[in-house]
Structures are given as structure tokens and as C-alpha cells.
Amino acid sequence: xxxxxxxxxxxxxxxAVLDVLDSRELSRYRFDDDGSAAPSKTFQFERDLExxxxxxxCLGTNSCTSALLIGLWAAGVGPGDEVIVPGYTFVASIAxxxxxxxxxxxxxxxxxxxxxxEDARRKITRRTKAILVVHMLGASCDMDxxxxxxxxxxxxxIEDCAQAGGGMYRNKALGTFGAFGAFSLNVFKTFTAxxxxxxxxxxxxxxxxxxxxxxxxxxxxRVGVMDxxxxxxxxxxxxxxxxxxxxxxxxxxxxILQKLRENKAKLRDLxxxxxxxxxxxxxxxxxxxxxxxxxTFESEARAEKVARELGTAPLSRSGKHNxxxxxxxxxxxxxxxxxxxxxxxxxxxxxDRLLASTVSLSVGVVDSYLGTGFGINIRSGAEQIVRxxxxxxxTVLDASNGTEV
Ligand SMILES: Cc1ncc(COP(=O)(O)O)c(C=O)c1O
Numbered sequence: 001x002x003x004x005x006x007x008x009x010x011x012x013x014x015x016a017v018l019d020v021l022d023s024r025e026l027s028r029y030r031f032d033d034d035g036s037a038a039p040s041k042t043f044q045f046e047r048d049l050e051x052x053x054x055x056x057x058c059l060g061t062n063s064c065t066s067a068l069l070i071g072l073w074a075a076g077v078g079p080g081d082e083v084i085v086p087g088y089t090f091v092a093s094i095a096x097x098x099x100x101x102x103x104x105x106x107x108x109x110x111x112x113x114x115x116x117x118e119d120a121r122r123k124i125t126r127r128t129k130a131i132l133v134v135h136m137l138g139a140s141c142d143m144d145x146x147x148x149x150x151x152x153x154x155x156x157x158i159e160d161c162a163q164a165g166g167g168m169y170r171n172k173a174l175g176t177f178g179a180f181g182a183f184s185l186n187v188f189k190t191f192t193a194x195x196x197x198x199x200x201x202x203x204x205x206x207x208x209x210x211x212x213x214x215x216x217x218x219x220x221x222r223v224g225v226m227d228x229x230x231x232x233x234x235x236x237x238x239x240x241x242x243x244x245x246x247x248x249x250x251x252x253x254x255x256i257l258q259k260l261r262e263n264k265a266k267l268r269d270l271x272x273x274x275x276x277x278x279x280x281x282x283x284x285x286x287x288x289x290x291x292x293x294x295x296t297f298e299s300e301a302r303a304e305k306v307a308r309e310l311g312t313a314p315l316s317r318s319g320k321h322n323x324x325x326x327x328x329x330x331x332x333x334x335x336x337x338x339x340x341x342x343x344x345x346x347x348x349x350x351x352d353r354l355l356a357s358t359v360s361l362s363v364g365v366v367d368s369y370l371g372t373g374f375g376i377n378i379r380s381g382a383e384q385i386v387r388x389x390x391x392x393x394x395t396v397l398d399a400s401n402g403t404e405v
Contacts, residue, residue: 004256004291004364004378005185005192005249012251016041016244026240028060029222042243043221046198048250052166053173055181055200057207060238060246061214064162064184064197068096070236071180071199072130074209075156077102081129083158086115087323087348088315088355089134093160094329097132098339106323106342108350112281113137113294113315113358116350117145121153130156135164135174136321137360137370138190138260138289139282143169143177150178158182162197163365165190166253168287175200180210185246188367190260190289191253193245196238256364257289259378263385264290264363267376270389276302276400280358291364292372295396300356302399307359309395310374316355318371324352361392 020026020041028042039047046058061067077083079101085093087106097104105123110116115133124131131150133141150157157178161167165183167174167190175181180203183189185196201207211220212230215237219227238246268279271293280294294315297303303314320326324345332338346352362375376388 002365002367003188003190003192004260005190005252006187007364007378008249008252008256012248013245016248017241020240020244028237028240028243040243041240041247042238045238045243045247045250048247049198049200052250052253053176053200055173055176056202056204057200059199059201059207059210059214060243061197061199061236062238062242063186063195064160064182065092065096066214066236067182067197067199068093068132068158068160069099070210070213071158071182071201071206072096072100072102073213073231074206075130075158075179077129077156080127082125082127083130083132084115084120084123084128085132086134086136087351088113088136088321089160089323090162091320091326091329092162093132093134094323094326094341098334098341102129103127103339104341106348108348109136109354110142110281110350111296111354112139112142112283113354114139114141114283115146117142117149119350120146121149124149124153124155128153128155130158130179132158132160134160134162135167137280137294138164138167138291138365139280140164140167140169140174140284140287142283147177162186162189163291164289166257167289169284170287176202179203180206185242185249188365188370190256190291190364191246191249193242193249196242196246198246256378260290260364261286261288263376263378263380264293266382266385267361267363267389268293270386271393274393274396274400277396289364291362292360292370293363293375294358294360296354296358298357300353303357303359305399306395309399310359310392312359312368312374313371314356315358315360315371316352318355319369321370322355323348361388
């Protein structure tokens, strides 16, 4: 199973979907509504997520990529603007900036495998409109530093929380630190509906604009005057089946996160410290989603050897998560023409080095494309956790004892 949310599917998800089918209400809108109908599952999910995250507004969308694009448009990011984004993310965060018409400026990551705040600061110019940070592999960026830098330079802070649904930083929900946050509900995530996304924001004006953009220019929930005094909109709405699944999964999310955190703590205790490698820096161990346990080696060759022995790969070869592996970026290919950016392999030497020397174990997200093909999953029992820890330790020690590779 790819992600912990999908691993925990059961009768709750099934019943939620059957409710939708039985009611024949397949959209968030009821067309013959006389006011007596129950609120849609999508509406209910949004309000539940508001309570869960503490965000003032949540908006269900058809993917996280859509949520990012809607948010960028709603925040007024467009042609002539630069948006700083880490070179280790998923292609969607960079593509959303390019499709908004702005210029993605890649920044380095640091030992936390998330954006290096100082490199983000160095890359701010008078054209910078936003810093789009990405909470990679379930754990937050250094939000204290990033919030301060954004405020100091008067630029927007945007959070891509696709890989960190339910995560926190110092007891505050990820996604609620800046202009808006975007979550994914695809099958690899902490909570899933197969596909789907959510935009969260505390900014009521941004929310109204986002709602309009995602629903043909309509006011939130199409209540009162139908058309917001806003822009032309598109249709990027969440399907009612998605809302039903997402709602059922959200109710399980606290349990999912608790289990992941327990399993990760067991796995890292059993692995302990080892020569020649160190654990990834995690800015908030209690608040992270604990989907992954990553180790950075002193030598790239050793990381390569360990990964090969375990049948996995260093993060440098985790598909379109590494800027240097994305052919469309290299070709600057958009349907309506080219775009600019610092995408040549080698543009981010520190990121290149860190990705090539880091091996990740799955704790809850089992995904070879993410570089987490080896490890445990949310259902792993004590024996399997011990087996994986012992195998990892033996492989690392063997690589350290052998001749220098
Ligand atoms: C960091 C990151 N951002 C954005 C996305 C896009 O999410 P979605 O598939 O919901 O569009 C993903 C998906 O894997 C992701 O990992």
C-alpha cells in the first residue's frame, strides 16, 4: 500500500461513499435545495478540517496542484513576479508557479531536506512576490526563520503541505503560517481520497477569491449573490465522493499520526547512532507526520552502496522530486511557451550533495518513486520493525567496514 491513509481504509470510507451513492447527491450543490437537505460531504469535510487545523477557511479542490494554482492566482501572483521554491519538492510546486505565469527561483535545501531559509533570503529580489516552502517527507520547514524572513522582506509565505497532512510546527498546524497552505489527498498521503486537495487560509479575501476561481466566479457556497465581485472562475471543485472519503479519513488522521509516530520512534531507537551517517534534522519531532526516516551519509558512494544493498535509491534518484531529474523543467516546456528559471543540474550544489548522500526508509509512505521503497508501513508489527532496523544497521555497518567505496 502506498500511503498510511489508504492502508487504514475500512467500513467507514465504504459507508461514506455508499451514503453519497444512495442519496444521488454527487456534487457539493443540491439543485432542488429547499434548505432542508443535509450539508454536502464536501462542505462538512471543509468545516471539519477548519476545526482540526484551526484555519479560518478550508476549500476542497480536485488536487493539491489545483489548490496551489488557485492560491497563487488568488494571492495575485502572476507575470513579472518571482517565487522562491526549493529544488527538492515535487514538480507540481514548481509547475504551479510557472502556470501562474511567474518565475520559479530554486533555492537550496539544508540538512532538514527542506528549504534553507538563508538561501531563500539570499534569493529575494525586488521582483520576489512569495516564498513557497515545502514540508517534505512529512516534516516541517524551519517556520520561525521563514516567517521572520517573509515579514522582514514583505513577501508572501506559501506552504505546500502535500506530504505533511496533519503535521504541526510548535503546536500550530502546517498550512496556517502564511498566505495559504495546500494539501494533497492522493494515494501516497497521510489521508487520502485517491485524488483531491485542500486550500487552507486565514485570509477571508483570499478565500473568497479562491472559491470564485475554483467555481466559475461564484460566492462561497453560492450563497446569496451568486457571483463574487471577483474574477472569471474555472471548475476545480472537489467531487462529492472525494469529500465523503476525505471526511472519513480526516476522522482517522489523529490515530494514523499517532501510530506513525510510535512506529518511527521504535525504528529509530532500534537503529540508534551509526558511524558515517546522521539522521535528518527534524525541526519539530513531536509535530512531524513521521512518514519517513532519513539518514545522510558522509560519502555519496556509501549512500549509494547502502541503498543498492537494500534495493532502494538515494533521494537524488527520487524521480520528479529532484529539480535535476525533471526533463520538462530543463526544456522549460509549457503549452503556451517557455518560462525562465535556474533549473540546470548543478545549479544547487548543496541540494545535489544532500540528495545524493541521503537514504530514506519508509515508516508509512512506501513509494519507490519517493525513494522510500525500503522500510516499514503503518501496519508493521514489532517483529518486522526489528527486522528492518537490524537489516539497515547491518548494511550501514558493512558499508562502513568495507574498503572505501
Ligand atoms: C510536495 C508535493 N506537492 C504537490 C503535490 C501534488 O499533489 P496532487 O497529486 O494532489 O496534485 C505532491 C504530490 O505528490 C507533492 O508531493
